[in-house]
Amino acid sequence: MKANLYYLLIISLYFAPFNNCVMAQEKSIEKNIDSLLQQMTLEEKVGQMNQYNGFWDVTGPAPKGGNAEIKYEHLKKGLVGSMLNVVGTEEVRKLQKLVVEETRLGIPLIFGYDVIHGYKTLAPIPLAEAASWDMEAIENSAKIAAQEASAVGLNWTFAPMVDISRDPRWGRVMEGGGEDTFLGAKIAEARVKGFQGDDLSKPNTLAACAKHFAAYGFAEAGKEYNTADIGTSTLYNTVLPPFNAAVDADVKTIMNGFNILNGIPVTGNKMLQRDILKEKWGFDGFVISDWSSVGEMVPHGFAEDLKHAAELGVKAGSDMDMESSAYVLHLVENVKEGKVDESLIDDAVRRILRVKYELGLFDDPYRYCDEEREKEELYHKKHQAAVLDMALKSIVLLKNDNDLLPLKKGQQKIAVIGQLADDNNSSLGSWRLGSDDNTGVSVLEGLKNHSINFSYSQGPKVFEDANFLNEVKVNHTNTSGIEEAVALAKKSDVVLMVLGEHGFQSGEGRSRTKLDLPGLQLDLLKAVHEVNKNIVLILMNGRPLTINWEAENIPAILETWQLGSQAGNAIAKVLFGDHNPSGKLPMTFPRSVGQIPIYYNHFSTGRPDPESTVFWTHYGDEKNEPLFHFGHGLSYTEFKYSNLKIDATDEKAIKVSATIQNIGGVTGKEVVQLYIHDKVASVARPVKELKGFQKISLDQGASQEVTFVLTDKELGFYNHDYEFVVEPGTFEVMIGTSSQEGLTGTFVLK
Numbered sequence: 104m105k106a107n108l109y110y111l112l113i114i115s116l117y118f119a120p121f122n123n124c125v126m127a128q129e130k131s132i133e134k135n136i137d138s139l140l141q142q143m144t145l146e147e148k149v150g151q152m153n154q155y156n157g158f159w160d161v162t163g164p165a166p167k168g169g170n171a172e173i174k175y176e177h178l179k180k181g182l183v184g185s186m187l188n189v190v191g192t193e194e195v196r197k198l199q200k201l202v203v204e205e206t207r208l209g210i211p212l213i214f215g216y217d218v219i220h221g222y223k224t225l226a227p228i229p230l231a232e233a234a235s236w237d238m239e240a241i242e243n244s245a246k247i248a249a250q251e252a253s254a255v256g257l258n259w260t261f262a263p264m265v266d267i268s269r270d271p272r273w274g275r276v277m278e279g280g281g282e283d284t285f286l287g288a289k290i291a292e293a294r295v296k297g298f299q300g301d302d303l304s305k306p307n308t309l310a311a312c313a314k315h316f317a318a319y320g321f322a323e324a325g326k327e328y329n330t331a332d333i334g335t336s337t338l339y340n341t342v343l344p345p346f347n348a349a350v351d352a353d354v355k356t357i358m359n360g361f362n363i364l365n366g367i368p369v370t371g372n373k374m375l376q377r378d379i380l381k382e383k384w385g386f387d388g389f390v391i392s393d394w395s396s397v398g399e400m401v402p403h404g405f406a407e408d409l410k411h412a413a414e415l416g417v418k419a420g421s422d423m424d425m426e427s428s429a430y431v432l433h434l435v436e437n438v439k440e441g442k443v444d445e446s447l448i449d450d451a452v453r454r455i456l457r458v459k460y461e462l463g464l465f466d467d468p469y470r471y472c473d474e475e476r477e478k479e480e481l482y483h484k485k486h487q488a489a490v491l492d493m494a495l496k497s498i499v500l501l502k503n504d505n506d507l508l509p510l511k512k513g514q515q516k517i518a519v520i521g522q523l524a525d526d527n528n529s530s531l532g533s534w535r536l537g538s539d540d541n542t543g544v545s546v547l548e549g550l551k552n553h554s555i556n557f558s559y560s561q562g563p564k565v566f567e568d569a570n571f572l573n574e575v576k577v578n579h580t581n582t583s584g585i586e587e588a589v590a591l592a593k594k595s596d597v598v599l600m601v602l603g604e605h606g607f608q609s610g611e612g613r614s615r616t617k618l619d620l621p622g623l624q625l626d627l628l629k630a631v632h633e634v635n636k637n638i639v640l641i642l643m644n645g646r647p648l649t650i651n652w653e654a655e656n657i658p659a660i661l662e663t664w665q666l667g668s669q670a671g672n673a674i675a676k677v678l679f680g681d682h683n684p685s686g687k688l689p690m691t692f693p694r695s696v697g698q699i700p701i702y703y704n705h706f707s708t709g710r711p712d713p714e715s716t717v718f719w720t721h722y723g724d725e726k727n728e729p730l731f732h733f734g735h736g737l738s739y740t741e742f743k744y745s746n747l748k749i750d751a752t753d754e755k756a757i758k759v760s761a762t763i764q765n766i767g768g769v770t771g772k773e774v775v776q777l778y779i780h781d782k783v784a785s786v787a788r789p790v791k792e793l794k795g796f797q798k799i800s801l802d803q804g805a806s807q808e809v810t811f812v813l814t815d816k817e818l819g820f821y822n823h824d825y826e827f828v829v830e831p832g833t834f835e836v837m838i839g840t841s842s843q844e845g846l847t848g849t850f851v852l853k
């Protein structure tokens with residue numbers, strides 16, 4: 104006992120200087136904020152709460168057109184705290200210089216941008232990264248994004264998006280971590296750490312922003328910007344935990360959203376932003392609104408006008424107003440009229456200044472404006488290598504009948520068919536404003552880079568026009584190209600069909616009511632299938648799709664999502680076995696849109712089991728089962744699960760383990776998943792909940808015992824009073840290769 108105390112003393116003495124240093128630094132920041140706040144006029148304080156969009160060239164004279172002149176005047180008067188969409192060390196330096204040198208107090212701007220999955224070098228879309236279940240790789244991917252974005256003057260990213268969603272009709276599922284809270288929370292933590300690093304003042308890190316707080320992913324019918332109306336159990340147990348994980352990872356900012364939640368716009372929602380986020384969780388960063396969401400409380404029918412919206416927003420805890428001008432135009436008068444207490448303004452400004460201090464912007468406002476770094480970092484080959492690695496880990500092998508994959512190099516006549524095979528843009532996804540068009544490696548280029556001989560036929564044109572702002576134009580009538588493609592397939596040994604969505608068919612503003620392959624792609628596939636059954640379907644998409652006929656008739660299906668800059672190289676490596684796929688689905692694939700929302704951690708209902716009559720939980724025209732389950736993903740090898748053990752002697756640390764053996768022919772990685780089911784509780788619990796996963800690598804023949812420890816944190820849930828409770832009773836556990844396959848057992852918690 105004495106020895107332990109001795110070691111504890113040594114350790115605390117060793118770290119004392121470090122802890123004292125951090126505390127001293129925090130104290131000096133707070134002191135600096137106090138003194139600055141005392142000097143600031145009310146107008147200048149409100150200015151810090153105002154963010155404007157850039158999209159203009161400040162290298163020339165004052166920007167012209169629209170409200171650009173007003174923005175420029177406000178910048179010079181110190182009435183702007185942040186800019187978004189201003190990039191490039193030259194442009195950032197110019198604006199920063201204007202504000203630091205021309206305004207009374209010279210408070211530096213913070214520059215924000217949507218660095219969602221890379222800046223110039225693009226990683227796979229976040230939903231694809233989620234399919235890797237590899238937190239180290241995901242953290243590194245965010246780190247790379249921060250390296251490049253900070254090199255162009257940015258110090259803040261509006262990421263990670265941590266909205267849980269069960270509805271693939273919603274276009275923004277591509278931007279999140281899928282349908283599961285446990286996986287989503289782990290990803291939130293990894294991405295915040297990747298963006299922010301261990302020292303936010305370092306010029307190659309970014310302040311992160313967990314968004315959209317909250318429940319945006321539950322937009323009714325998957326329709327963009329639509330109402331979210333959910334119960335407290337779903338809010339507390341499904342929606343909020345990933346945000347809480349981000350706050351626990353010290354995320355510096357939170358962005359709210361466009362939606363109303365249970366009748367109240369989240370931007371005006373005090374319960375969410377003050378009671379839970381700032382009070383209960385102790386969040387000390389700041390909340391930024393989503394684009395004009397303060398002002399949108401008027402069309403929501405929640406605010407009379409912009410002035411009233413400004414009052415409601417700041418009272419609810421929205422600290423900074425993105426682009427609606429509500430704050431900069433009306434907060435001063437709201438305070439002077441006694442509608443808003445100045446202490447609320449001071450709290451918001453304190454939070455904003457704190458992040459600017461932590462970023463080091465007061466020490467050196469030009470810290471992120473290093474022209475040399477800008478030249479070195481962008482598209483750097485080490486970044487390309489990192490996003491290739493991330494892409495390889497994100498690919499999911501959905502089906503592989505008769506081990507059609509991997510293909511043998513040089514032994515087969517290969518046909519490649521589909522417009523997406525020759526597309527350098529779609530794999531970049533829709534959320535990559537900072538990157539350059541057509542900088543993705545296409546499938547055709549990837550095959551050439553790996554010395555694969557093939558013949559290509561585009562098939563019918565699928566996408567006729569596509570851009571960031573408008574609906575993608577899809578061809579539904581012109582079948583020319585099918586005949587040529589079929590002729591090529593007929594004389595080939597194997598056909599690689601590259602089909603899916605255009606990159607601009609998912610993302611914000613991209614809700615869809617049909618989730619089939621767009622256009623004539625399925626017609627093309629069926630025509631090819633008539634003459635050649637040896638088909639590998641390579642899916643490129645930003646959301647789960649209802650690929651029923653494909654799943655039934657095509658022997659091999661690779662889910663490649665939108666893999667970013669190195670897409671084609673990653674796909675080629677997996678096709679020919681240079682890399683053994685290890686991804687697992689982070690989101691359920693429905694059989695039909697009619698099943699949505701369909702997700703693995705559903706509730707039992709009172710009539711879960713088939714009856715001889717129609718009076719049980721089911722559809723008359725569709726199965727209950729999804730097409731592909733959450734957590735599903737195959738490998739070129741095979742893993743055998745055995746020897747489930749449960750040790751519940753220590754109720755605070757219940758050990759659950761199983762042995763996994765690689766009984767196939769090649770080395771492979773497996774995501775071993777742990778699920779629980781709390782059979783009886785004061786709030787009904789889902790039939791299954793992911794509470795642990797470990798991605799392990801096993802050589803041929805090797806085996807490993809994988810152990811999980813279940814604590815209160817994993818066994819408990821939030822009740823309707825938002826109290827975290829752990830209740831005694833029987834728990835089922837499953838260790839498996841997906842949410843549907845595994846070894847099961849039970850234990851009783853006393």
Ligand code: GLC
Nearest residue numbers: 187217261314358393394611
């Ligand atoms: C957008 C998005 C949000 C983004 C912001 C700034 O509308 O909803 O995620 O960060 O506006 O571009």
